[in-house]
Amino acid sequence: MNDIQSRIKVLRQDINNLNYKYYVLDQSEVSDYEFDKMMEELKQLEKDYPQYDDPDSPTHRVGGQITKKFPTIVHEKRMYSLDNSYSFEDIKEWSRRVTKAIDENVEYVCELKYDGLSISILYENGQLKQAVTRGDGIQGDEVTANVRTIRSVPLNLSGKYPSKFYIRGEIIMPKKSLDKLNSERVKEGLEPYANPRNTASGSLKLQDSGEVAKRGLDCYLYYVLTDDREFSTQWDSLQHAKDMGFKVGNYAKLCNNLEEVNGFINYWDTERYNLPFEIDGVVIKVNSISEQEELGYTAKSPRWAIAYKFKAEKVETQLLSVDYQVGRTGAVTPVANLKPILLAGTTVKRASLHNEDFIANLDLRINDKVLVEKGGEIIPKIVDVNYDKREPGTIKLEFIKNCPACGTPLVRKKDEAAHFCPNEKSCPPQVIGRLEHFVSRKAMDINSIGAETAFMLYKANLVNTISDFYILQKEQLLGLDRMADKSAQNIIEGIENSKQIPFERVLFALGIRHVGETMAKKLAKKFKNIDNLQKASLEELIATEDIGEKIALSIQEYFLKKEHLEIIKNLKKAGLKFEFEETHIQLSNLLDGKTFLFTGKLSVFTRERAEEMVEQHGGKNISSVSKNLNYLVVGEKAGSKMKKAQQLGSVIILNEQEFLNLLNE
Ligand SMILES: NC(=O)c1ccc[n+]([C@@H]2O[C@H](COP(=O)([O-])OP(=O)(O)OC[C@H]3O[C@@H](n4cnc5c(N)ncnc54)[C@H](O)[C@@H]3O)[C@@H](O)[C@H]2O)c1
Numbered sequence: 280m281n282d283i284q285s286r287i288k289v290l291r292q293d294i295n296n297l298n299y300k301y302y303v304l305d306q307s308e309v310s311d312y313e314f315d316k317m318m319e320e321l322k323q324l325e326k327d328y329p330q331y332d333d334p335d336s337p338t339h340r341v342g343g344q345i346t347k348k349f350p351t352i353v354h355e356k357r358m359y360s361l362d363n364s365y366s367f368e369d370i371k372e373w374s375r376r377v378t379k380a381i382d383e384n385v386e387y388v389c390e391l392k393y394d395g396l397s398i399s400i401l402y403e404n405g406q407l408k409q410a411v412t413r414g415d416g417i418q419g420d421e422v423t424a425n426v427r428t429i430r431s432v433p434l435n436l437s438g439k440y441p442s443k444f445y446i447r448g449e450i451i452m453p454k455k456s457l458d459k460l461n462s463e464r465v466k467e468g469l470e471p472y473a474n475p476r477n478t479a480s481g482s483l484k485l486q487d488s489g490e491v492a493k494r495g496l497d498c499y500l501y502y503v504l505t506d507d508r509e510f511s512t513q514w515d516s517l518q519h520a521k522d523m524g525f526k527v528g529n530y531a532k533l534c535n536n537l538e539e540v541n542g543f544i545n546y547w548d549t550e551r552y553n554l555p556f557e558i559d560g561v562v563i564k565v566n567s568i569s570e571q572e573e574l575g576y577t578a579k580s581p582r583w584a585i586a587y588k589f590k591a592e593k594v595e596t597q598l599l600s601v602d603y604q605v606g607r608t609g610a611v612t613p614v615a616n617l618k619p620i621l622l623a624g625t626t627v628k629r630a631s632l633h634n635e636d637f638i639a640n641l642d643l644r645i646n647d648k649v650l651v652e653k654g655g656e657i658i659p660k661i662v663d664v665n666y667d668k669r670e671p672g673t674i675k676l677e678f679i680k681n682c683p684a685c686g687t688p689l690v691r692k693k694d695e696a697a698h699f700c701p702n703e704k705s706c707p708p709q710v711i712g713r714l715e716h717f718v719s720r721k722a723m724d725i726n727s728i729g730a731e732t733a734f735m736l737y738k739a740n741l742v743n744t745i746s747d748f749y750i751l752q753k754e755q756l757l758g759l760d761r762m763a764d765k766s767a768q769n770i771i772e773g774i775e776n777s778k779q780i781p782f783e784r785v786l787f788a789l790g791i792r793h794v795g796e797t798m799a800k801k802l803a804k805k806f807k808n809i810d811n812l813q814k815a816s817l818e819e820l821i822a823t824e825d826i827g828e829k830i831a832l833s834i835q836e837y838f839l840k841k842e843h844l845e846i847i848k849n850l851k852k853a854g855l856k857f858e859f860e861e862t863h864i865q866l867s868n869l870l871d872g873k874t875f876l877f878t879g880k881l882s883v884f885t886r887e888r889a890e891e892m893v894e895q896h897g898g899k900n901i902s903s904v905s906k907n908l909n910y911l912v913v914g915e916k917a918g919s920k921m922k923k924a925q926q927l928g929s930v931i932i933l934n935e936q937e938f939l940n941l942l943n944e
């Protein structure tokens with residue numbers, strides 16, 4: 280593999296991982312800007328080296344996924360993403376392409392780009408029938424009950440409306456709702472949510488509609504899809520949606536030329552802070568629907584629209600001091616304490632400094648004036664130093680030499696940026712961190728033991744390692760300060776119930792460095808049980824999808840430690856699951872007893888996804904063309920399999936869209 284190929288591979292892997300976190304877990308590890316830069320780089324490489332382009336690349340797909348927590352619905356009409364850019368030059372370039380294709384003076388509608396998640400709502404005879412998230416654009420999660428709790432979404436329409444239509448829009452969390460939710464969280468000792476998009480998405484996907492109703496979500500609509508429409512432009516469709524009773528907002532503007540578009544962008548770039556909700560840019564659409572139809576779509580987005588995205592706001596403030604935090608894996612993270620300052624609507628007091636190199640590269644010093652930017656998650660980033668304002672006589676920041684929690688000398692491994700406290704066994708934040716991680720929601724989900732209880736059990740010397748939870752006795756708990764009988768009972772029951780947690784989550788709960796939730800799933804699926812994983816060679820580990828050398832080595836290192844093997848032995852004895860169990864989510868029996876085979880270059884979905892869909896709808900995948908095959912689904916450049924199927928005559932040959940139609944019946 281050459282350098283270009285490996286760069287492409289790394290970018291695709293990283294983007295796929297970030298997409299999973301963003302769309303399924305509702306977490307952002309990096310800022311949207313950083314994410315979009317990676318995407319841009321990948322696009323450019325695939326353009327420059329078309330031999331490495333691939334329809335499966337994230338550049339050609341809508342990034343979302345279904346969560347499987349809700350019924351899956353195949354969209355009657357696909358839902359697309361939007362092309363985006365941070366520069367007006369690109370908007371001009373886009374407009375040139377549009378004008379060239381249309382060959383006429385084009386009108387644009389500029390709208391706000393609401394920072395939430397897309398929703399498609401079906402109305403029949405004026406009644407709300409179904410609401411589905413975008414998912415991967417082909418199928419999404421059915422969240423009707425949750426959408427019905429949003430007050431601005433009408434359950435019954437007024438005025439004139441088509442007998443059946445879809446309306447699409449964005450579900451958002453208004454600033455006020457986020458503030459309210461956060462003040463409640465802070466009261467309960469939880470971290471506040473920082474990102475309204477992720478919070479909106481997470482809220483909409485709660486299982487309990489009663490909880491969703493309390494979250495104060497809102498919904499702005501911007502797209503009406505119907506066969507019998509009485510409007511011919513986007514502008515009129517917005518008016519029409521308003522007349523039917525939908526919340527559309529009064530922010531859109533009809534523009535006759537690019538200067539007006541530019542004016543709209545500049546206005547909202549500063550005015551957005553006064554809106555009751557967050558936007559991340561502006562969407563520019565071709566107004567005429569017949570022109571939209573003429574322009575059509577790429578695999579991922581309409582050619583008739585583009586998003587102009589705002590760069591994150593940066594502000595200058597002062598670096599007051601640096602704290603060092605020790606995580607559960609022993610990694611030591613420097614955190615800057617800043618002079619409090621307002622940034623993108625919230626007060627910022629701390630910023631991540633990542634590691635020693637980061638500090639050295641900026642040549643950071645206490646009292647420096649630094650530029651801060653809000654990145655993906657809660658904690659903002661220092662992106663630059665204003666060296667002109669540096670006070671004379673300041674000295675270079677030195678990274679600490681000893682663990683701030685236990686005093687052990689820190690180590691920094693070759694090729695790694697982070698410092699570690701090697702005192703894994705008794706460095707308190709590491710020990711407690713591992714316990715907290717183990718009981719957390721995505722791991723063993725023992726909700727009767729929160730962070731506080733875990734800490735108390737550790738302090739009382741009852742639990743030092745994760746396997747100690749399983750030898751706890753109720754009597755021991757009752758001996759603790761202010762522990763009621765009911766709480767003790769809940770804790771014991773919570774621990775007992777956790778024995779049913781599937782292997783992949785147990786594996787995640789062990790807290791192996793670099794093995795996150797997704798990796799744990801992939802490993803569990805491939806190696807089937809803990810013994811196979813323990814025995815796996817480096818090559819076998821690396822051959823697992825998305826597992827690189829760093830993760831593979833970390834897994835091997837984990838199993839080399841005697842105390843880890845002891846813990847696993849005890850957990851096994853306690854009855855935890857260390858074997859993978861195949862679970863199939865059955866969505867329908869539409870394909871019951873039918874066999875499928877996919878061939879050629881697929882462009883609508885990946886082969887893996889397609890095979891999964893077959894199984895979810897009761898069908899079976901087989902690997903060759905024979906009399907036993909019912910359907911052959913062909914992509915581009917299908918070869919010998921297609922010929923063979925044609926010769927047999929008994930096989931039904933479908934293209935990708937026809938396959939989807941089958942699921943839609
Ligand atoms: N930080 C991360 O880790 C991370 C990971 C994945 C994606 N992302 C972000 O998400 C983006 C990709 O997400 P996406 O595919 O949803 O694209 P997008 O959010 O950039 O744009 C498309 C979406 O905009 C929304 N939208 C809001 N207002 C609209 C309007 N008036 N008209 C039409 N659509 C409107 C729709 O939901 C549409 O699906 C990336 O560019 C990146 O910024 C970030």
Ligand SMILES: [Zn+2]
Nearest residue numbers: 682685700706
């Ligand atoms: Zn330590």
